[in-house]
Amino acid sequence: MPEPVTALADVRFEGIAIIAAAPTADMVTLRADLAARKVQAAVKQAVGVAVPAPLCANMRDGCGAGWMSPDELLLFVPRGEGAAKVAALDTALAGLHAAAADVSDARAAFRISGPAAREVLAKLTPADMAPGVFPPGGFRRTRLAQVPVAIRADADGFTLLCFRSVAGYVFDLLSGAAAPGSAVGYFAPGA
Template sequence: MSETIQEPVSPLMGAVAEGALTVRELGPTGMISLRGELSDPAFAGPVTALAGCPMPDTWTVSGTGARALLWMSPDELLMLLPYGEAREAAPRLQAELDGQGLHALVQDVSDMRVRLQLQGPHMREALARLSPADVSPGAFRPGSLRRTRIAQAAAAIRLVSEEEAEVFCFRSVADYAFRLLGGAARNAPDFGYF
């Protein structure tokens, strides 16, 4: 019996909210959660080879576009790659790390998480309304990452540029996070924190 592969279904169907900034669901993204000793070259070698970028420093992101490594905690990374690659790449990477006798966990989480893009000059103000993280220009620079909350939902925020950020959250709270971010983006006259 052959396995039927279903096309991915985006939780928000590519929703877009326009206001003082644009909030957009980025659609299916390959995401692999990695746990292990990040400083061990035996772990880092296969991970960076698959990602196509170097290991990130603490609270940063390495890589751009469709391939990146996000530092999530002292023993955790989130790898971004094209959606179609994650399903086969995760077990291959796990087998490679196991073959080296490493204690590591590799899990395809592509269908568990959603990626929302915020674009516009008031992106920081919208994030500051919803998150306890310090998103001021001096504390949060392009290439940085914060694990935090968006109101009541766990999230990670990646600062791509001075006018673009990405919010990662669980698929189960995608609509909630999208509506919060869209609401925070609507009131342009009230902005002016930064």
């Protein structure tokens, strides 16, 4: 079996922030009643964390769950385990109105880091990127210019997920917003 590759191989741009293609974990989208005990138990079993609160992600050792909507989670599992996790979720949630699908190959991921990472994203998304509104552990489904994305805030930067088909466009947008000399100074460096 060939090794998985990112949508744009190992692209990287360094300016006021560092933009780099990120290796992707397998991703499973789960639609279900997130308040149901059976769903909460199945998520915990699948990724080792609890169902996150709205606009949050719970992550541990590269696995976790991001809140996408009142009835949808994006689950992050080790590479190569997406299909097995979908089968396990289907079994655990049998009889419930629920659906799980492996969306790993449809997604691309980028890491945005450095002292102006938050500002670079704020230039491109309508999501409020203020540190007090979008702290580490935050997770947003939003837009980056004209395309849908999800953004997860971590202690050392951000992970941005987009459809694989628009990865080149997203990389170019992020690189332009991170161009040397483009700092606006809206957020304190490293905020």
